[in-house]
Amino acid sequence: MKKSIIIGIMGGGKATRKDEKAAYRLGGLIAKEGWILLNGGRNAGIMEASAKGAFDHGGLTVGILPDDNCDRVSEYIKIPIITGMGNARNCINVLSSDIVVACPGGLGTLSEIALALKNSKAVILLNFDGEKALELYNTKNLLHYAKTPEQVIDIIKKIHIHF
Amino acid sequence: MKKSIIIGIMGGGKATRKDEKAAYRLGGLIAKEGWILLNGGRNAGIMEASAKGAFDHGGLTVGILPDDNCDRVSEYIKIPIITGMGNARNCINVLSSDIVVACPGGLGTLSEIALALKNSKAVILLNFDGEKALELYNTKNLLHYAKTPEQVIDIIKKIHIHF
Amino acid sequence: MKKSIIIGIMGGGKATRKDEKAAYRLGGLIAKEGWILLNGGRNAGIMEASAKGAFDHGGLTVGILPDDNCDRVSEYIKIPIITGMGNARNCINVLSSDIVVACPGGLGTLSEIALALKNSKAVILLNFDGEKALELYNTKNLLHYAKTPEQVIDIIKKIHIHF
Amino acid sequence: MKKSIIIGIMGGGKATRKDEKAAYRLGGLIAKEGWILLNGGRNAGIMEASAKGAFDHGGLTVGILPDDNCDRVSEYIKIPIITGMGNARNCINVLSSDIVVACPGGLGTLSEIALALKNSKAVILLNFDGEKALELYNTKNLLHYAKTPEQVIDIIKKIHIHF
Structure with a gap:
């Protein structure tokens, strides 16, 4: 089997309406390419928006949750991975992605950018500051x-x- | 028992001679205050220098290792914690420290600064860029x-x- | 979206021909039910056999790898999750599974059974001793x-x- | 520096009075030998009892906490390591111990025995069933x-x- 291409979308649990719209559009474009979308899995902000974008366009979505239960999983995540590890799951996000896209976010997103680059992953900053x-x-x-x-x-x- | 004060010293495995000297001096000062020094535990760079500084001044040193064995533990670490978790151990570093000091380092150190602030820990940048x-x-x-x-x-x- | 049903298949990296055949058959049956198969992701033993079984019958396969790279991923795993956390990933295996099936295996599998039950997951022992x-x-x-x-x-x- | 000897004491958060007394005595004996006691760090059951035993006899105590905060740390733990990783910290417990002692406990303890043996650590069962x-x-x-x-x-x- 040819390995799947997994695109990791990082970004905040809180986001502006404009940034959520961009994340939704990005999720849709990823789905159309046949790539798998991976994100932090929660039902908020960039995570929810990008998962919904991929889902609405027939894409496969994977969420790496920090929690030890499903309470806050986005309903647009087909495969929730429940880590129970808090922010330590950020490492899994970047190691599991072929390419990492950083949407606007806070310090969690910054830690993921740093860890991705440290692991020699290509990182694309989409208006991340x-x-x-x-x-x-x-x-x-x-x-x-x-x-x-x-x-x-x-x-x-x-x-x-x-x- | 009054809780110990644990100062986390983050910083690169590769460091300039000058930065290692500062880390050594910082380790010594922490030991003199009776605080516990916590770092990444390896026998290199800021980790080795700060542990040696504390050790030489009678301090207690804790190292949170990314590896699953003791091969690269600094000999100045009294208590090596072997995580076997790679960079996911960076989260443990910051959660276990009362205050985090960031010496010069690379992306691992940057991820620790971000995770520390995210967890509302005070962070002191000592010439970190x-x-x-x-x-x-x-x-x-x-x-x-x-x-x-x-x-x-x-x-x-x-x-x-x-x- | 109705949540996917994820069945976790645990079991040894070394397995008898007979146990691999059973794991292959189990993987196929899971795929036919439309359930997602989750396992440890490596290209050996019960992991490889169960993934191939699901793959050959059109199933979706998720592998939670202990390694920090893709070197030992089974080619029948569509979604490799790279944890870089060694056996700490065993917790993720059981937290992410709705039901855990333990095929013959060693101490890693035993730890997963214990952790699954601790987390109140149903566990089915398929000839595990x-x-x-x-x-x-x-x-x-x-x-x-x-x-x-x-x-x-x-x-x-x-x-x-x-x- | 000669490496410290770290003895890991595993065991339940709930324990009988008799088992707690044995854990307390064991903690004391470990302290008298000059060894470091490592356990799960919480203020309950075998963890609290063994830490108190070591503390009362001048020993050094390290607790590897599953939580992401200090709320449930035993007051007899000198060095709390805050992992925020739930049961994934069980792996750290055994990797960081030179020898693992299993006191009476439940499935968490069983997972630690399995992981310790898998990592070729000597395990002593003290009335663990x-x-x-x-x-x-x-x-x-x-x-x-x-x-x-x-x-x-x-x-x-x-x-x-x-x-």
């Missing part, structure tokens, strides 16, 4: 910058008060 | 940019020749 | 029996010589 | 027996009504 995702967290005071080990210790001690 | 890591892969022709779903399909078909 | 798998290891001097904590320490010290 | 664990599930009508592939299909169809 990595800087934006990081900036968001910057404003939450989670991201800090240091030049020396001593500064690191100082920052830890400041944060430490909130432990 | 995310753009640099991504640029490197850009030049390998692994990273592509698209504005529309149709462009994504075109790019896949171009890459596809090399399947 | 758990005692046999454990006995094999008994003769290798890996399995020891103790009645008290003190006996445990004594046994560890005896084994310890070989560390 | 595998048959008992399986029998329990037998009575729940989860465990079924078949001699032929055709019987498997018949059983699936019977169970199937409850899908």
Whole structure:
């Protein structure tokens, strides 16, 4: 059997209407090519939209779920893979995809881009903006910058008060 | 028992002499504070240097190994955790750390920063440069940019020749 | 979309000719029912035989691979899921299956039976013999029996010589 | 540095008073030998008892948690490793232990025994009874027996009504 071509679509569980429309269209185009669509499997955002796009055009859809049950599976996923591993499943997403497409998303999507490239997978960024995702967290005071080990210790001690 | 404070040190398996020196010094400072140092556990780069720094100053060191055996464990790791899970262990690194410090590294380190922030962990960047890591892969022709779903399909078909 | 029914077929990478024939027949019967066959995905033993059985009868086959690459995927697996997680993928096998069938196998299969039951999945043993798998290891001097904590320490010290 | 000796103590989250006492004593003996105790990390049953035993005798304790947070960590665990991977962490338990001791437990413990032996780890059964664990599930009508592939299909169809 000729190996199937699996295209992984990464992207956020929250997405704008415009980004969902693009994901839906992308899912449809993938289905028309006869490729398999793989994504994170949930019934939200880019995942739901891209799965529906493929499903509506007769495509085969695989979802790699972070949960240990089916509660949040998109109804447009034909084959739900239930990992029960949280974000560790992001590694499976990229290892199982021949090519990874990153739609707009947050830090989960950024981790998948990094892991895909690390594993020498081709990655196509479809309007994904990595800087934006990081900036968001910057404003939450989670991201800090240091030049020396001593500064690191100082920052830890400041944060430490909130432990 | 008061819970231990665990500081996760992320960073590349390959590192410059200067970055290794900083990691060694950081490991030593963490040990002096009585904190536990957690890293990726291998006998190379930032991992080896930071573990040695903590070890030489009487600290307790924990290494979360991607491998399924002990062949590449740093000798300065007192407690090697053997996951056999490759990069999926990156999730464990960040979930197990109270605070994550990112030393210079590549895409593995970038994935850990993203996963740490996603899990609302404070992250301190010690001279980590995310753009640099991504640029490197850009030049390998692994990273592509698209504005529309149709462009994504075109790019896949171009890459596809090399399947 | 009505959720697909996924039947997980567990079993050894090494199998007798007779057991492979039964696995092939089982794969065919599953395909004829329109159910999806899920297994460990490798090109050996029960995995290869059951996948071929389903494939030859027009069935859809999903393989959850322990490896981080496609080198040992059965050619009868349409959708290879590459986990890179070794035996940790056994959990995914059982969580993703609606019903688990255990064909003859070793300790990997035994672990899957245990994990499936723990997750309240129905398990059908098709000539699987758990005692046999454990006995094999008994003769290798890996399995020891103790009645008290003190006996445990004594046994560890005896084994310890070989560390 | 001479590698630490890590003894993995497996066993149920629910345990009899007698079995908890034995686990506590075992933890203490391990600590007195200067070995590190590794277990599943939760504040219940064999995990809590063995960690307390080691802690009360000055031992170092490592817990490999299935959860993605610290809510159920035993207070006697000095180093909690937070995996967020559910039962997939059972693989880490056995890979990280030099020797595995199985105290009385259920199917999780049985899966760890199987995975440990598969990875050629010595396993000491301290009053663990595998048959008992399986029998329990037998009575729940989860465990079924078949001699032929055709019987498997018949059983699936019977169970199937409850899908």
